[in-house]
Amino acid sequence: SQELEQSPQSLIVQEGKNLTINCTSSKTLYGLYWYKQKYGEGLIFLMMLQKGGEEKSHEKITAKLDEKKQQSSLHITASQPSHAGIYLCGAHPNNAGNMLTFGGGTRLMVKP
Amino acid sequence: GAGVSQSPSNKVTEKGKDVELRCDPISGHTALYWYRQSLGQGLEFLIYFQGNSAPDKSGLPSDRFSAERTGGSVSTLTIQRTQQEDSAVYLCASSLAQRVYNEQFFGPGTRLTVL
Numbered sequence: 131s132q133e134l135e136q137s138p139q140s141l142i143v144q145e146g147k148n149l150t151i152n153c154t155s156s157k158t159l160y161g162l163y164w165y166k167q168k169y170g171e172g173l174i175f176l177m178m179l180q181k182g183g184e185e186k187s188h189e190k191i192t193a194k195l196d197e198k199k200q201q202s203s204l205h206i207t208a209s210q211p212s213h214a215g216i217y218l219c220g221a222h223p224n225n226a227g228n229m230l231t232f233g234g235g236t237r238l239m240v241k242p
Numbered sequence: 243g244a245g246v247s248q249s250p251s252n253k254v255t256e257k258g259k260d261v262e263l264r265c266d267p268i269s270g271h272t273a274l275y276w277y278r279q280s281l282g283q284g285l286e287f288l289i290y291f292q293g294n295s296a297p298d299k300s301g302l303p304s305d306r307f308s309a310e311r312t313g314g315s316v317s318t319l320t321i322q323r324t325q326q327e328d329s330a331v332y333l334c335a336s337s338l339a340q341r342v343y344n345e346q347f348f349g350p351g352t353r354l355t356v357l
Contacts, residue, residue: 161343
Protein backbone atom coordinates (compact mmCIF):
# COMPACT_ATOMS: atom_id res chain seq x y z
CA SER A 131 0.00 0.00 0.00
CA GLN A 132 1.07 3.56 -0.54
CA GLU A 133 2.57 5.51 2.31
CA LEU A 134 3.01 9.24 2.47
CA GLU A 135 5.61 10.62 4.83
CA GLN A 136 5.54 14.27 5.78
CA SER A 137 8.39 16.26 7.22
CA PRO A 138 8.76 17.91 9.53
CA GLN A 139 6.05 16.60 11.84
CA SER A 140 5.86 19.96 13.55
CA LEU A 141 7.26 23.38 12.92
CA ILE A 142 7.39 26.63 14.86
CA VAL A 143 8.39 29.72 12.92
CA GLN A 144 8.52 33.42 13.60
CA GLU A 145 5.98 35.51 11.75
CA GLY A 146 7.42 36.72 8.46
CA LYS A 147 9.72 33.74 7.96
CA ASN A 148 9.52 31.34 5.03
CA LEU A 149 9.03 27.62 5.50
CA THR A 150 8.80 24.40 3.52
CA ILE A 151 6.89 21.20 4.22
CA ASN A 152 7.68 18.02 2.33
CA CYS A 153 5.59 15.01 1.39
CA THR A 154 7.30 11.88 0.08
CA SER A 155 5.50 8.88 -1.33
CA SER A 156 6.63 5.27 -1.23
CA LYS A 157 5.01 4.67 -4.63
CA THR A 158 4.13 6.50 -7.84
CA LEU A 159 2.11 9.60 -7.16
CA TYR A 160 -1.29 9.97 -8.78
CA GLY A 161 -2.82 13.34 -8.04
CA LEU A 162 -1.18 15.01 -5.04
CA TYR A 163 -3.43 17.13 -2.84
CA TRP A 164 -2.59 19.60 -0.12
CA TYR A 165 -5.12 20.35 2.61
CA LYS A 166 -5.05 22.51 5.73
CA GLN A 167 -6.87 21.66 8.94
CA LYS A 168 -7.55 23.76 11.99
CA TYR A 169 -8.46 22.17 15.30
CA GLY A 170 -12.06 21.01 15.38
CA GLU A 171 -12.62 21.73 11.72
CA GLY A 172 -12.63 19.78 8.51
CA LEU A 173 -9.98 19.87 5.84
CA ILE A 174 -9.67 22.92 3.63
CA PHE A 175 -8.44 22.24 0.10
CA LEU A 176 -5.35 24.20 -0.88
CA MET A 177 -4.03 22.79 -4.14
CA MET A 178 -3.92 19.74 -6.39
CA LEU A 179 -0.93 18.75 -8.50
CA GLN A 180 -1.08 16.17 -11.26
CA LYS A 181 1.92 16.36 -13.49
CA GLY A 182 5.59 16.16 -12.76
CA GLY A 183 7.17 19.56 -12.49
CA GLU A 184 3.82 21.18 -11.91
CA GLU A 185 3.82 24.18 -9.63
CA LYS A 186 0.81 26.06 -8.28
CA SER A 187 0.51 29.13 -6.12
CA HIS A 188 -2.27 30.66 -4.09
CA GLU A 189 -1.56 33.85 -2.21
CA LYS A 190 1.66 33.11 -0.31
CA ILE A 191 1.54 29.34 -0.63
CA THR A 192 3.31 27.47 -3.44
CA ALA A 193 3.24 23.73 -4.06
CA LYS A 194 5.47 21.74 -6.39
CA LEU A 195 5.43 18.16 -7.58
CA ASP A 196 8.59 16.21 -8.38
CA GLU A 197 7.34 13.01 -9.99
CA LYS A 198 10.77 11.39 -10.24
CA LYS A 199 11.43 11.84 -6.54
CA GLN A 200 7.79 10.95 -5.76
CA GLN A 201 7.74 14.05 -3.65
CA SER A 202 5.83 17.29 -3.23
CA SER A 203 6.76 20.40 -1.31
CA LEU A 204 4.62 23.16 0.11
CA HIS A 205 6.31 26.50 0.58
CA ILE A 206 4.89 29.40 2.56
CA THR A 207 6.42 32.82 2.05
CA ALA A 208 6.36 35.46 4.78
CA SER A 209 4.33 33.34 7.18
CA GLN A 210 1.48 34.85 9.18
CA PRO A 211 -0.41 33.63 12.27
CA SER A 212 -3.31 32.77 9.95
CA HIS A 213 -1.14 30.11 8.34
CA ALA A 214 -1.06 28.12 11.57
CA GLY A 215 -2.70 24.72 11.47
CA ILE A 216 -2.07 21.16 10.33
CA TYR A 217 -1.03 20.65 6.72
CA LEU A 218 -1.88 17.31 5.18
CA CYS A 219 -0.81 15.86 1.87
CA GLY A 220 -2.97 13.24 0.21
CA ALA A 221 -2.65 11.11 -2.89
CA HIS A 222 -4.62 8.49 -4.76
CA PRO A 223 -3.25 4.97 -4.25
CA ASN A 224 -3.75 4.27 -7.96
CA ASN A 225 -4.63 6.09 -11.15
CA ALA A 226 -8.34 5.40 -10.81
CA GLY A 227 -8.74 8.41 -8.56
CA ASN A 228 -11.26 7.79 -5.77
CA MET A 229 -10.13 7.65 -2.18
CA LEU A 230 -7.09 9.42 -0.81
CA THR A 231 -4.24 8.19 1.32
CA PHE A 232 -2.92 10.88 3.65
CA GLY A 233 0.38 11.69 5.27
CA GLY A 234 0.66 12.08 9.01
CA GLY A 235 0.41 15.86 8.82
CA THR A 236 2.69 18.76 9.70
CA ARG A 237 1.64 20.95 12.61
CA LEU A 238 2.62 24.57 11.97
CA MET A 239 2.74 27.27 14.61
CA VAL A 240 3.55 30.86 13.70
CA LYS A 241 4.76 33.06 16.52
CA PRO A 242 3.69 36.71 16.22
CA GLY B 243 -23.56 27.61 -1.20
CA ALA B 244 -23.80 24.95 1.47
CA GLY B 245 -20.81 22.74 2.04
CA VAL B 246 -20.69 19.20 3.35
CA SER B 247 -22.54 18.94 6.65
CA GLN B 248 -22.26 16.26 9.30
CA SER B 249 -24.25 15.46 12.39
CA PRO B 250 -23.91 15.24 15.25
CA SER B 251 -20.78 17.32 15.72
CA ASN B 252 -20.00 15.44 18.92
CA LYS B 253 -21.17 12.06 20.16
CA VAL B 254 -20.37 10.43 23.46
CA THR B 255 -21.50 6.86 23.87
CA GLU B 256 -20.93 3.90 26.10
CA LYS B 257 -18.96 0.87 25.01
CA GLY B 258 -21.22 -1.67 23.35
CA LYS B 259 -23.81 0.82 22.09
CA ASP B 260 -24.56 1.41 18.42
CA VAL B 261 -24.08 4.85 16.86
CA GLU B 262 -25.16 6.47 13.61
CA LEU B 263 -23.29 9.32 12.00
CA ARG B 264 -24.83 11.35 9.21
CA CYS B 265 -23.32 13.10 6.22
CA ASP B 266 -25.04 15.51 3.85
CA PRO B 267 -22.85 15.98 0.76
CA ILE B 268 -22.77 18.99 -1.51
CA SER B 269 -25.76 18.91 -3.84
CA GLY B 270 -24.85 17.34 -7.16
CA HIS B 271 -21.75 15.57 -5.91
CA THR B 272 -21.92 11.94 -6.99
CA ALA B 273 -18.94 10.70 -4.98
CA LEU B 274 -19.01 10.43 -1.19
CA TYR B 275 -16.23 9.30 1.12
CA TRP B 276 -15.93 8.48 4.80
CA TYR B 277 -12.60 8.85 6.59
CA ARG B 278 -11.54 8.42 10.18
CA GLN B 279 -8.97 10.57 11.94
CA SER B 280 -7.41 9.36 15.17
CA LEU B 281 -4.27 10.24 17.07
CA GLY B 282 -2.52 6.98 16.50
CA GLN B 283 -3.55 6.28 12.90
CA GLY B 284 -3.84 9.66 11.24
CA LEU B 285 -6.46 10.08 8.53
CA GLU B 286 -7.70 6.76 7.12
CA PHE B 287 -10.10 5.94 4.32
CA LEU B 288 -13.16 3.92 5.33
CA ILE B 289 -15.66 3.67 2.46
CA TYR B 290 -16.44 5.27 -0.90
CA PHE B 291 -19.71 5.65 -2.79
CA GLN B 292 -19.90 6.60 -6.45
CA GLY B 293 -23.32 7.04 -8.01
CA ASN B 294 -25.23 3.77 -8.15
CA SER B 295 -22.13 1.58 -8.16
CA ALA B 296 -21.39 -0.85 -5.35
CA PRO B 297 -19.48 0.97 -2.62
CA ASP B 298 -15.79 0.40 -2.05
CA LYS B 299 -15.70 -0.90 1.52
CA SER B 300 -12.04 -1.81 1.51
CA GLY B 301 -11.17 0.59 4.34
CA LEU B 302 -13.76 -0.53 6.88
CA PRO B 303 -11.84 -1.86 9.91
CA SER B 304 -14.34 -4.52 10.95
CA ASP B 305 -17.81 -5.88 10.25
CA ARG B 306 -19.12 -3.66 13.03
CA PHE B 307 -18.84 -0.78 10.58
CA SER B 308 -21.33 -0.26 7.78
CA ALA B 309 -22.55 2.63 5.68
CA GLU B 310 -25.47 3.42 3.45
CA ARG B 311 -26.16 6.13 0.95
CA THR B 312 -29.83 6.67 0.26
CA GLY B 313 -31.01 8.17 -3.00
CA GLY B 314 -27.48 9.03 -3.99
CA SER B 315 -27.34 11.82 -1.44
CA VAL B 316 -27.29 11.53 2.36
CA SER B 317 -25.07 8.88 3.88
CA THR B 318 -25.15 7.21 7.28
CA LEU B 319 -22.17 5.50 8.87
CA THR B 320 -23.20 2.98 11.52
CA ILE B 321 -20.90 1.51 14.12
CA GLN B 322 -22.34 -1.40 16.06
CA ARG B 323 -21.20 -2.49 19.50
CA THR B 324 -18.80 0.43 19.79
CA GLN B 325 -15.37 -0.12 21.30
CA GLN B 326 -13.04 2.42 22.88
CA GLU B 327 -10.69 2.16 19.90
CA ASP B 328 -13.51 3.51 17.72
CA SER B 329 -13.04 6.90 19.37
CA ALA B 330 -11.98 9.28 16.62
CA VAL B 331 -13.16 12.09 14.39
CA TYR B 332 -15.19 10.75 11.49
CA LEU B 333 -14.94 12.93 8.39
CA CYS B 334 -17.12 12.84 5.34
CA ALA B 335 -16.15 14.26 1.95
CA SER B 336 -17.82 14.60 -1.41
CA SER B 337 -16.66 15.36 -4.92
CA LEU B 338 -18.01 15.76 -8.43
CA ALA B 339 -16.05 12.78 -9.73
CA GLN B 340 -16.48 13.89 -13.32
CA ARG B 341 -12.74 13.65 -13.92
CA VAL B 342 -10.27 11.17 -12.57
CA TYR B 343 -8.76 13.58 -10.08
CA ASN B 344 -11.17 15.77 -8.18
CA GLU B 345 -10.98 17.99 -5.17
CA GLN B 346 -12.73 16.39 -2.23
CA PHE B 347 -14.72 18.77 -0.06
CA PHE B 348 -14.68 17.80 3.60
CA GLY B 349 -17.28 18.28 6.29
CA PRO B 350 -16.41 19.46 9.82
CA GLY B 351 -16.48 15.92 11.16
CA THR B 352 -18.18 14.08 14.02
CA ARG B 353 -16.07 13.59 17.13
CA LEU B 354 -16.97 10.21 18.60
CA THR B 355 -15.96 9.34 22.15
CA VAL B 356 -16.60 5.82 23.41
CA LEU B 357 -16.45 5.55 27.18
